[in-house]
Amino acid sequence: MRALVLEKKDELNLRDFPAIDREEAVLGPRDVRIKLHTVGICGSDVHYFTHGRIGPFVINEPMILGHEASGTVIEVGSDVTTLKEGDRVCAEPGIPDPNSRATKMGMYNIDPAVRFWATPPVHGVLRPTCVHPEAFTFKLPDNVSFAEAAMVEPLAVGVHAATKARVKPGDNAVVMGAGPIGLVTALSALAAGCARVYVTDLSEAKLEIAAGLSPAITPVDVRSQNITDLVKRDTDGWGVDLVFEATGSPQAAAAVFEPLAPGGCVVMIGGQPDPISYDAGAAMVREARVENIFRYAHVFPRCVGMISSGAIDVKPLITRTFNFEESVRAFEIAASAPPADVKMQIELPQ
Numbered sequence: 597m598r599a600l601v602l603e604k605k606d607e608l609n610l611r612d613f614p615a616i617d618r619e620e621a622v623l624g625p626r627d628v629r630i631k632l633h634t635v636g637i638c639g640s641d642v643h644y645f646t647h648g649r650i651g652p653f654v655i656n657e658p659m660i661l662g663h664e665a666s667g668t669v670i671e672v673g674s675d676v677t678t679l680k681e682g683d684r685v686c687a688e689p690g691i692p693d694p695n696s697r698a699t700k701m702g703m704y705n706i707d708p709a710v711r712f713w714a715t716p717p718v719h720g721v722l723r724p725t726c727v728h729p730e731a732f733t734f735k736l737p738d739n740v741s742f743a744e745a746a747m748v749e750p751l752a753v754g755v756h757a758a759t760k761a762r763v764k765p766g767d768n769a770v771v772m773g774a775g776p777i778g779l780v781t782a783l784s785a786l787a788a789g790c791a792r793v794y795v796t797d798l799s800e801a802k803l804e805i806a807a808g809l810s811p812a813i814t815p816v817d818v819r820s821q822n823i824t825d826l827v828k829r830d831t832d833g834w835g836v837d838l839v840f841e842a843t844g845s846p847q848a849a850a851a852v853f854e855p856l857a858p859g860g861c862v863v864m865i866g867g868q869p870d871p872i873s874y875d876a877g878a879a880m881v882r883e884a885r886v887e888n889i890f891r892y893a894h895v896f897p898r899c900v901g902m903i904s905s906g907a908i909d910v911k912p913l914i915t916r917t918f919n920f921e922e923s924v925r926a927f928e929i930a931a932s933a934p935p936a937d938v939k940m941q942i943e944l945p946q
């Protein structure tokens with residue numbers, strides 16, 4: 597089948613990729629075959645394209661990109677009971693070893709043996725079909741579109757972050773960064789009960805999108821406003837209950853405790869390529885709780901439920917859609933990091 601293949605750093609081709617047809621010729625008894633409809637472009641896909649690696653994961657052989665997917669079930673294995681041909685679905689891209697110690701402890705996302713789409717050596721899904729376990733494939737209600745369903749994967753990161761933060765009704769929060777992950781985190785924090793969420797960024801266009809998501813979101817342009825001053829002013833000097841770091845910038849991360857209230861919680865979401873400094877003193881005087889997250893676990897059905905009920909609207913985050921034939925150009929545009937774009941998606945021919 598034709599696929600979007602990252603040959604090596606800086607070289608992408610839309611071409612026939614027979615190895616994947618051989619790999620997926622036979623359907624396992626508990627697998628389904630999905631005809632893919634929409635695949636979102638993730639920052640990690642773009643990073644592999646522009647850098648050829650993310651930390652220890654290196655592109656040594658051609659790899660198909662894409663892991664934010666929705667589609668239609670076209671074939672089911674003999675033991676599949678919850679899905680049938682024609683079901684519209686989204687898919688969780690990380691498959692853990694079911695017998696691993698981490699999986700048995702409920703932390704399957706940090707199973708060292710997890711196989712995650714478009715993380716070398718595992719192929720992604722920018723291609724017409726894929727085979728996936730029933731257990732990691734989730735049926736969509738009729739009122740959730742394929743485009744929204746392809747947003748479930750990034751949304752899952754925000755929901756996992758809000759879960760680990762243990763948001764309480766009426767909490768105030770700061771989300772650092774108005775990229776896709778920052779915005780899904782802000783939406784998740786509000787859905788979990790936050791009264792107010794301050795979202796910081798350098799891009800006016802992204803902050804405008806953030807402000808449009810909810811009247812409970814306060815956009816903060818860090819080029820002209822100091823987030824700590826603003827928070828202190830609004831909270832009589834107390835600070836916010838939660839700070840979510842979603843920029844991946846060492847400078848932003850260095851200041852995470854500044855707007856935080858005593859007894860508050862910081863959630864580190866943004867990936868950091870290098871070790872960063874951590875103000876232990878500022879954390880100590882607040883008895884701050886610090887949480888780290890890696891992807892997500894057990895949240896896809898919740899994300900689908902919140903999109904379906906209207907508790908979360910991800911549509912304003914989808915800023916551009918491309919045809920599969922335009923995939924290479926879509927990645928070139930994504931690599932240029934247009935300031936007004938949040939999430940770009942690619943639609944497969946149906």
Ligand SMILES: [Zn+2]
Nearest residue numbers: 638664749750
């Ligand atoms: Zn992603």
